[in-house]
Amino acid sequence: MTIKNVMVIGAGQMGSGIAQVFAQSGFDVKLNDISEESLQKGLATMEKLLSRNVDKGRMTEEQKTETLNRIQTTTSLEEASDRDLVIEAVVENMDVKTQVFQKLDEITPSHAILATNTSSLPITDIAAVTNRPDQVIGMHFMNPVPIMKLVEIIRAIQTSDKTYKTIEEAAKALNKTPVEVNDYPGFVSNRVLMPMINEAIYTVYEGVAEPEAVDEVMKLGMNHPMGPLTLADFIGLDTCLYIMEVLYDGFGDSKYRPCPLLKKYVSAGWLGKKSGRGFYVYE
Numbered sequence: 001m002t003i004k005n006v007m008v009i010g011a012g013q014m015g016s017g018i019a020q021v022f023a024q025s026g027f028d029v030k031l032n033d034i035s036e037e038s039l040q041k042g043l044a045t046m047e048k049l050l051s052r053n054v055d056k057g058r059m060t061e062e063q064k065t066e067t068l069n070r071i072q073t074t075t076s077l078e079e080a081s082d083r084d085l086v087i088e089a090v091v092e093n094m095d096v097k098t099q100v101f102q103k104l105d106e107i108t109p110s111h112a113i114l115a116t117n118t119s120s121l122p123i124t125d126i127a128a129v130t131n132r133p134d135q136v137i138g139m140h141f142m143n144p145v146p147i148m149k150l151v152e153i154i155r156a157i158q159t160s161d162k163t164y165k166t167i168e169e170a171a172k173a174l175n176k177t178p179v180e181v182n183d184y185p186g187f188v189s190n191r192v193l194m195p196m197i198n199e200a201i202y203t204v205y206e207g208v209a210e211p212e213a214v215d216e217v218m219k220l221g222m223n224h225p226m227g228p229l230t231l232a233d234f235i236g237l238d239t240c241l242y243i244m245e246v247l248y249d250g251f252g253d254s255k256y257r258p259c260p261l262l263k264k265y266v267s268a269g270w271l272g273k274k275s276g277r278g279f280y281v282y283e
Contacts, residue, residue, distance in 0.1 A: 001111060001162075003084045003170050007032055009077070009100060011042030014117055015089035017145025020046045023070040024059075024146075025174050030072045030079055039073040046071070049146060080107050085170065087139055089117040092242055097121065098129045105130040113163055115139040119239075120190050120246040123156040123183045133158035137167050140187060141176075143235075151176045156183050185250030186243060194243045197235075198259050200228035204279070205261035211279040229279040233272035241266050 004027065008019040011033035019031045019042070033039045050064040059067075072079075077100075080086050086108060088100050097116060104114050113135050116126055127136035138154030151171045155164055164180070171178035181187045186194060200214050209217070215227020232240050241263060247256040265271075265278065272278030 001084065001113075001166050003113075003166065004028060005083045005085070006030070007080045007083045007086045008089060009033070009086065010089035010091075010117075011035075011038040011073075012089065013045075014141060014143060014145060016042035016045050017143070018087055018089060018117065018141055019071055020049065020067070020146055021174050021176075023067045024063075027070065027173075029070055030074055030083065032074050032077060032079065034075060036073075036075055039075070043068075043071070043073065077103055078107060080104060080112075081109070083108055083112055085113050085115060085167075087115045087117060092118060092121065092239065094121055094125065097126055101126055101136070102129050105132060111135075113137065113166060115167065117141055120186050120243045122185070122250075123154050124158065127156040127158045134160040135163050137163055138181075138183070138187070139167060139171070140181075140189065142189070149175075149177045150189075151178050152181050152187050152189055153178050154181045154183055154187050186247050190243050191247065194240060194247060195256060197228045197232045197240055198244055198256075198262065201232070201259040201262050201279075204229070205259050233278035233280055233282075235272070236274055237262060237270065237272045237278050238266050 006022050006027050007030040008015050009032045011031055019029050023029045031039060031042060047068065050067060053059045054061055054064050086104055088097060090096055090100060101114055114130065115137050116123065117139055119140055123136065123138040127133035130136055136156055137159050140152035140154060142148035142150050153167055153171065168178045203209055203214055204211055211229045215229050218224045218227050241258055244256060244258040248258065269275055270277045273282050276282050
């Protein structure tokens with residue numbers, strides 16, 4: 001099957017980024033959200049990023065206009081009735097995601113593939129609530145989507161080879177690098193990354209070093225482009241905590257136990273860059 005028509009559900013940072021890269025690659029895109037305000041904010045973000053590409057000579061003004069013209073916005077899931085692929089990028093909550101997939105299963109054509117951008121939740125469980133589990137798959141894009149090359153493609157136990165191959169080809173059409181991963185908590189990216197971030201938080205919690213020192217060690221000693229605590233603030237400490245809880249619940253191993261300091265910061269509303277304060281203070 002060749003994918004031509006795509007819907008992205010959720011117009012936040014990830015969803016709008018996914019919609020942008022599909023539109024830039026020539027796909028017909030519908031961007032869905034329950035909030036018209038979120039849709040307009042997502043479009044404004046895309047226009048800003050595309051204008052920056054024009055200014056830097058990466059694309060022409062005509063290409064920018066063509067990209068934006070390929071994107072329609074809608075607050076109705078019923079608009080998914082003509083899509084070949086639907087990618088869900090809503091809040092990282094299993095109940096919300098399964099409700100979305102049950103509705104999509106009723107609305108979309110029988111050939112449509114249903115994908116989720118979840119960063120840690122089990123694809124197998126999401127697939128199980130549909131009548132087409134072999135056509136459900138994970139497409140975990142990295143943030144920021146227009147820049148990062150990786151797409152983790154996560155196979156549920158039910159995912160067919162045909163579905164996998166179709167999504168692999170779609171990722172390549174976006175000029176991304178697809179990497180096949182099986183369905184385990186955190187997949188590969190967050191199973192490796194989040195315990196590192198959690199351990200960095202433990203070093204602050206135990207008084208080993210201040211946040212600035214931890215980040216400097218990892219940047220200068222390990223050649224990381226960004227320190228783990230800066231990265232945690234960028235991701236969102238609430239998201240980091242949620243993923244650690246998924247890992248801890250999924251594996252039952254104490255090495256995934258969220259640091260008490262991470263829990264305390266989230267309880268205080270210190271969520272990182274988006275709230276103005278995390279391990280660092282943002283203006």
